[in-house]
Amino acid sequence: MQVESFSAARSRFAVLILCSGALLAAVAGCHRPPAPDVMATVNGKEILSSDLEKYYKASLGENPQQPSPEQAEIVRLNILRQMIDDEILQQRAAKFNLTASDEDVNAKLTEWKAPYTQEEFDKQLKLRNMTLDDFKRDLRRSLTTTKLLNKEIESKINITDGEIGDYYNSHKTDFNFIEPRYNIARIVVTNTPSPQTTNLQNNKASGDADAKKKIQTLHDRLESGDEFGSVAMNFSEDKDTASNGGDMGFVLESQLRSDQEVYNEIGKLKPGQFTGVLPIVDPQSHRTMGYAIYKLISREPAGQRELSDPRVQQAIHQLLHEGHKQLLQNAYFEMLHDDAKVHNYKADQILKECAR
Secondary structure, eight states, rough: OOOOHHHHHHHHHHHHHHHHHHHHOSSSOOOSSSSSSSEEETTTTEEEHHHHHHHHHHTTOOOSSOOOHHHHHHHHHHHHHHHHHHHHHHHHHHHHTOOOHHHHHHHHHHHHHTTTTTHHHHHHHHHHHHHHHHHHHHHHHHHHHHHHHHHHHHGOOOOHHHHHHHHHHSSGGOOOOOOOOSEEEEEEESSSSSOOSSTTOOOOOSSSHHHHHHHHHHHHHHTTOOOHHHHHHHHHTTTTTGGGGEEEEEEEEHTTTTTTTHHHHHHHHOOOOOOOOEEEEOTTTEEEEEEEEEEEEEEOSEEEEOSSHHHHHHHHHHHHHHHHHHHHHHHHHHHHHHHEEEHHHHHHHHHHEEEE
């Protein structure tokens, strides 16, 4: 009996996964695409292979290791699904006349270019395999999506005092702190390739040297008086905190002590002050993964916090707001998908190839 090699089994499994992903992505029957370079249509609007390839190449970054053919196609399918979702949002925004204007785009472009010289900015575009027109197009789409979600989601969220009070009464023990805690914000720049950005400027360092230069530039801006939250929202690469202006919430003293260097530096700060540039080190490999700047917002002793404390009300309000926002967004996106006529020709093509 012949035993299948590990590499052959892994390749066969990758093909199986790819075919399964394509089956899920195909939202209509196997029709002939209108043209070979059309990867999908959304309500008749074509998504072209040239645009898909631009985003695919940008996702690879400077990673010298190329994915296998099966893995590459899986990445392309995932990117295409994101492009389909984005096109649905863009069409919805256009319906409400919410498409970002040239003035909006140019203002955001000026803000994004601020930390760079023209030469450095051009290098950033080259690293992302983008032209200036490509970049402005993405800025317009990002700003348009924000305007749409502000109208359709944010404007419909209303957290009442009653909801805050009910939450506090049900979670009172959560506000009885057994040890001191620190409300901290941070700005993060990573040195690892990533297909995604998490800040308003769609800004990502391209390697360790670029990460060092970027974080030092951001520290200089803070020293010059730029507001910490604004810098974090526009340039931080921390997916969990960038949208909140870098706010990490409250961190227990015992948790903070897990990184003694960070703890020591934060311990020297008064509320409102920020640290110098500190390395982010993987505790297992001891490899530097990026760099961060920390700001101390407040330091609180142990003890019970009452509902009358504005900080308690603010924390509960933010928590309830995020919960409502996530629920509404999920329902909203499902509604938009139900209403859209989508055909994924790329998925059709992969299914046909897998069936041979």
